[in-house]
Amino acid sequence: MAGLERKRRFLMTADRKREARERFLLGGIVVRAGLSNADRAFLLGGLLEMKRLVPGTPEHRRLCDIGELAFRAAAFDGGLERFEKAPE
Structure with a gap:
């Protein structure tokens, strides 16, 4: 039982690390594009347009x-x- 809980916690931690790395990389793209000070609504609007x-x-x-x-x-x-x- 304790082994299952430990494995569950490990998997949650691995998922959180993966998600954090993805956010970090995406943030780096925003910085590279020179948009780190851009309005968040502007950025989201642009991304939603690109999604289309x-x-x-x-x-x-x-x-x-x-x-x-x-x-x-x-x-x-x-x-x-x-x-x-x-x-x-």
Whole structure:
């Protein structure tokens, strides 16, 4: 009986750690995009709009391409400065 309780607690802890890591990684994406000071409602609205995009559509692919380039730039340059500038 005690063994089952110990296993249940271990699994709950593992789930909580997994969820915390996921939140941490998602928060890091917000910071990388330069949106750490953005209004929470704005962020949620934008994410909900992105959720509506059908995978494989031109807009979905365009956003994926931008994200992939930004991740590569951050990995090599240590930052996203070139993606934060407004187009001229």
